Amino acid sequence: MQKAHLHMVRVGEFAWTALEPTEGTYDLDWLERAINLAGQHGIYTVLGTPSVAPPVWMAKKYPGILVTDENGKLYTGSTRNHANWNSELYRRFVRQIDERLAERFGHNPYVIGWQIGNEYSRQSFDADTQAQFHAWLQHRYGSLAKLNAAWTTAYNNQTYSSWDEIPLVDGPGDNSPGLWLDSKRFITDSLRAYQRVQIDAIRKYADPNQKITTNLMGWYDLFDHYQIGQDLDVIAWDNPQVKGSYSPMENGATHDLMRGLKGGNYWVMETTAGPRGGGNASAMLRKGELRAAIWEYVGHGADLVSYWQWRDALNGGEANHGALVDVDGRPDPIYAEYAQLGAEFEKAGPALAGTHAQAEVALLHSYPSRWAINWQKMNPAYDPIQELMSYYTPLRQLGYTVDIVPPNRDLSRYKLVIAPGLNVLTQAEADNLTHYVEGGGHLVLAQRSGMKDEHNSRWSERQPGPLAKLLGAHVEQYMSLNDPVAVSGDWGDASASMFAEQLKVDNPDTQVLMRWLAPNSWLDGEPSAVSRTVEKGSIAYIGAWMDSATTKRAVEWMLKGSAASPDLFPVPEGVEVFHRRGADKNIFIVGNYSTSPTHVKLPRSMQDVLAGKESETLNLPAFGVAVLMAPE
């Protein structure tokens, strides 16, 4: 590892049985030897709590610590993510092992952080958890009458007369959208409390400099990541690259999502080292492409990148998985690429220190909204992530660093805020957005926005509900589209697909930007996009999912209106530029994600950190990367 310029290693998250071979008997010595040995070679440790994988002996003796699935069946036979985080008994076992670990390693100078569990991903639906849910609901609503009203249970004769009649669910069933959303909130709170147990156990002993985190999974949505992220010192996530092709745009948006959880730099705990093994297709990125990809991670704000996995085990489900070192103890071909990255990180580290992405433009994203749309898609092909990407992509192409943040965050720093699919919009969030617009901000709502309140109930105004008056317009009706439909107006002629919202203007100030052209249809001649100026700010609504060229023109219109200025310089097709700012410096990372060499002209002379010289132009081979530094 030292030879490969690796300075960090992640250990322990699947080692519970080795650490506690029988109940109450601990053996931490081997781990201490390993950590110290690594440390003596300049390799620092992030120590995983083993809570994702209880020992087999524990599951056998106390089956109640395992998850019960939605059908009431004990979930067995797995090796991970099968423990019930709502179980008091399980939390006690976890607390004990975590305290032992923290006691021993909380001041070990080679331990820089803690990873709680691994890829949180399975809620239990056992009877005790259901009872916790009932108590949670009781605390939230106070009375069944309030719950019944909030969920309109009378509509389908689902009126509850006892708390224990209410099932915890994950996802839609033949019951109530209110139940679905509160179930998700309970799942999030359950996980957060479980995470809190571990944070407290570690913090009881650990040096405050040791960062506590966990490895999240990008767009994964079992729980509300904004809640879970609150209690972590730093956000970390796993970013596997196993498809055989790399999309900087798609990947970048996920990095921006993760960066937005808390709004700072973050860690990448896993990125793949070759094919994945197992039953799925396991193509590899091309030679050099993974290095270029990882420089994009850094460009979006990664301050640490760790690889999965160092060396192949001989058996177990990931025995065929790519690794830096193969079964024979000798390097795999990917090793050289990672060693090169290690050396480059050593070289670029000082320049990168203290820098982070800064954006004037934000996309809003919320888990309740994404869940609500996915639960009631109305068009099976409707994907709210793709709706967000339809705005993210042109923003990047036009030279803007983008933040992805939740709708309850302070937005005053942004000149432009776009909200695609902000389906669930609480009154507080609506107030925050109104405040933003009235303070001179420029807000664009897109399809499906402002439909539901905090209970996943329809607002009793039509979309965008509590923002309809500010907009001076509303969604008169909506429908799924079988075939594309034309729209036309200020942004030119376009084709819209998937879903249509027919807008109606209520306020003479509100201007129609685009209209549907749909012969023989309800939509014909009706507005598809409107906007209204609100003092120095503005609010707009786009009711059509337009083709990408037109969406780009729409985004240009937004940017112009908001006076946001681009912070990325123009590069040729296939090349991407990423921007991190420090107190007195700018870092630009430029990557060529095409398979042909290319030439990039810089806007001014910059310090080429890896090459160690000043440059005004870059000659980038396929998958070539440059790290540039320029004064503010």
Place this chain on the structure above:
Amino acid sequence: MQKAHLHMVRVGEFAWTALEPTEGTYDLDWLERAINLAGQHGIYTVLGTPSVAPPVWMAKKYPGILVTDENGKLYTGSTRNHANWNSELYRRFVRQIDERLAERFGHNPYVIGWQIGNEYSRQSFDADTQAQFHAWLQHRYGSLAKLNAAWTTAYNNQTYSSWDEIPLVDGPGDNSPGLWLDSKRFITDSLRAYQRVQIDAIRKYADPNQKITTNLMGWYDLFDHYQIGQDLDVIAWDNPQVKGSYSPMENGATHDLMRGLKGGNYWVMETTAGPRGGGNASAMLRKGELRAAIWEYVGHGADLVSYWQWRDALNGGEANHGALVDVDGRPDPIYAEYAQLGAEFEKAGPALAGTHAQAEVALLHSYPSRWAINWQKMNPAYDPIQELMSYYTPLRQLGYTVDIVPPNRDLSRYKLVIAPGLNVLTQAEADNLTHYVEGGGHLVLAQRSGMKDEHNSRWSERQPGPLAKLLGAHVEQYMSLNDPVAVSGDWGDASASMFAEQLKVDNPDTQVLMRWLAPNSWLDGEPSAVSRTVEKGSIAYIGAWMDSATTKRAVEWMLKGSAASPDLFPVPEGVEVFHRRGADKNIFIVGNYSTSPTHVKLPRSMQDVLAGKESETLNLPAFGVAVLMAPE
């Protein structure tokens, strides 16, 4: 509603908890106020019994009232169609609430009818129901020896030596087609008995003028609709339009199926008001198209059309569903279309009164046959409904009103009877058909007919079994077709696909009409269609699923032979005409289902009821409709 010219409202079918908030405590006052208020505005009520949706308190206290699924698992978490209609306890609860309702509303002048439950759709497989099935079988067969013989259980060592060894099933498994069919009969009888409980409860108190019905679901086939329909005063069904496109042909056949259940006019209890919401695609029909569609409903025999739904609830699974009135209490765009229909119905009502469809041509349809084919398709793409449509479509195109009736009905009124896929043919049905032919009727059997007896056993003669002698031919062998095969003969050259029956003539009177042309195949040169004249009548068999042009020529040949006369006048492509006859009048409804205006020349001058004038021609815009009256 009054403003929208609505004169009927359907209420109560999901209101059990509101009507009986706790066990044995009833509150019917709010419902009475609503019914009376509506009535005072000219709006009559069809009152739903709430039996489809037991209160949550009931399901919690008496879980046995819920359905047990085929895997023995209690079916929970749903809001409807989850109660066990075989449960004596549940039937008692249902009887009690129904009697309360009937006692209160059975003579309310504003109540015109009762809807029992809602979209019957889930059989229970609990142990008690299984025991009922065993008693049912014992009653049917008397002895296990007879059952074993009827189902040929010895074939696969399934010989039963005790009644309780026999599982109730729904659909095919690795057991006996005899079991599958008797299970369906038991399901039908169970549902019918449950329906009887409710009819008796209502009739005990209700005025005979109040019609009792339920809302069926078109081609849905959990049970034998001919049996269930027997006990209803009028047939009613739900006809959602949620695909975004309208096929008058497909829709019309479903209306004719429903009309044929009892052979008279019927009600449509639900047709959609916009997109469906939920997870599925929810496209809308075009502007004006739904009005044209509903006029087709009337053309086939609908005497009442009701819309789902009046106003959106704020939460619950159908909160996004289309409605006449939106969450804000203001009309949705579709409102205007329905209001127009209401006004037109007011205007056309007197003309339509006392009229109904009358056909000289019938298609035979039976649930046992459809089930038997679907259980043993032999070609996964084989759809018996599409087989029926392949004859229905040309009959309509050639100007004929068509009845769809079961094979045990008196057929003497028909000049031509076509039986596609009459797979299960009991001796009594065969006798009825023989009687029809010998009485001068013209019968055409198509693929898969006459294969199974009442036990879903093979007849010990080859197809068409008990009609083979009358036909003077039989199916020598059959096979699935991977690719289309040519056939040729009296109806020209054609392509046949899906499935092939190789016919063989046994009687010198029998004529070969078409032959297979299939080099290197068993079929080559063998008959694919034959017919035999039986005094003034005839019987034919078609063993090939031919392309539509050839099937149309075959139908022309049938119509010519039977001397049936068309009762619909010719209209341009895209236009449909529907015919209702009264004692001394003819009503023709003409609809333009294309998106272009068109011109229709009438065969003679008629009264244009909506326009209020005599016409010899019609100028119909896209989705335009005319209601014409002419003397007999």
Place this chain on the structure above:
Amino acid sequence: MQKAHLHMVRVGEFAWTALEPTEGTYDLDWLERAINLAGQHGIYTVLGTPSVAPPVWMAKKYPGILVTDENGKLYTGSTRNHANWNSELYRRFVRQIDERLAERFGHNPYVIGWQIGNEYSRQSFDADTQAQFHAWLQHRYGSLAKLNAAWTTAYNNQTYSSWDEIPLVDGPGDNSPGLWLDSKRFITDSLRAYQRVQIDAIRKYADPNQKITTNLMGWYDLFDHYQIGQDLDVIAWDNPQVKGSYSPMENGATHDLMRGLKGGNYWVMETTAGPRGGGNASAMLRKGELRAAIWEYVGHGADLVSYWQWRDALNGGEANHGALVDVDGRPDPIYAEYAQLGAEFEKAGPALAGTHAQAEVALLHSYPSRWAINWQKMNPAYDPIQELMSYYTPLRQLGYTVDIVPPNRDLSRYKLVIAPGLNVLTQAEADNLTHYVEGGGHLVLAQRSGMKDEHNSRWSERQPGPLAKLLGAHVEQYMSLNDPVAVSGDWGDASASMFAEQLKVDNPDTQVLMRWLAPNSWLDGEPSAVSRTVEKGSIAYIGAWMDSATTKRAVEWMLKGSAASPDLFPVPEGVEVFHRRGADKNIFIVGNYSTSPTHVKLPRSMQDVLAGKESETLNLPAFGVAVLMAPE
């Protein structure tokens, strides 16, 4: 049957209830009458033990005799393959009925053999079977420490501290490849022990001339057929033909697989008589095609061919299935084809006696390897059977009879051995292959070979593990391919797809045959095929799945190197020739599997057995067949 020249009938395998109507009461008289009556007409019986289908009364009284599925649910409602072969109670019932049958028929001169059960196909996962698995593991490993080490359970915290923590599984889960493979071994051993119970019960009474067999299912892989085949007197299998098209190549490989189980001639217990009935597509082979197909069976080594089914039952799941005799007791069209075959078998029998296929070329096949690849495909489209076929097909096309044998068999008789996908390679098997090469044999390993040891663990050398040193090269890395990639070298220019292995030469003796051409990829310029001469023998490795033309050239290269000589003479496209050798004679069966007549020139004059004359040429109509005899 006599009239159709049938001389064998298979009876009894679903007749348990008829033989033992109530517990302990037997009635074998009817069966004896049937067997004797058939025998008196020249029809010999293979008697099925009824063990695949316990009586319904038994399953009702002793539910534990039924299979418990992997979810712990009792598997009910089936009519066959639902009994638990690990149940001691069930084995006792089976032993009793088998002994009764053997006692009565073990010396009946008309009984020539016994079929144990029918199409073995369902393992039970009940608690008692799990306990047997634990005892089996304990016997295999001695200690948990050894098992934990062999399966690397520490890797994912799956360390077992008690035998009863280990679940029996069938197929991959989130646990250990070691567990998956040992589960398969246990399933195989369980079935073999159960089969042994039956063999012993029969042998206790039966004449040694009565052959004991069972009907296997071609490529089916629930268990290791090489193990199960050990205890049978003769291999038998079911070869349905229900797709509507016949592939002599695909079919022939399956015959060769079955022949290789024990290495001698075999029986075909079922081949279809027309469409299958049921829910699947049930197309028929063309007229005459089935006869030509069955002559291929004989060509590969079938000494008996039996048809399913003689006559349609009236009910039961196979009532629509094709038969020689239909429901009316009269022949179906297929009858004539089978009668012709019967007459031809009578004529050709003497010539065929004592002959069997003999090959100089072998393909290696092992169940552990096939399982291991299917469990961890790495490309979902990867099919190890198709990998084998990619070598089988050109070998046949180039005129070679091919054996398919396991890697632990004596290979000294073969000049060339190809091992496609020999993923699991034990040390003993590696030694056997090394011995073969060192003895002058020519071995070609293909993709995925030599990766895992007997525990389905990675060898700690890279592929081909224990053969890497002999090869002088190894697989440096592997990856799934999304798109085809070019390879080039001694075998010309080719396209490779699916999966790539990047080879690396370790020994200067080893020659590179082909290289990857993959710009921007890890693979570019790296070896894709290598070989090394080892004294008079050689070993090669092919790491690319090449297009069929190139694979054919590669096979030509192998054949040339090994000096294997073709034993089939050239025939036109669409024609196949099969070769059986006797002590002093050669039998060639030539079939025309095309739909056009063709002309075949023989290499020398031969006796045309069916025509009864000497010939130097054959004129074969579509589906025509000739049986030729020539002296050695």
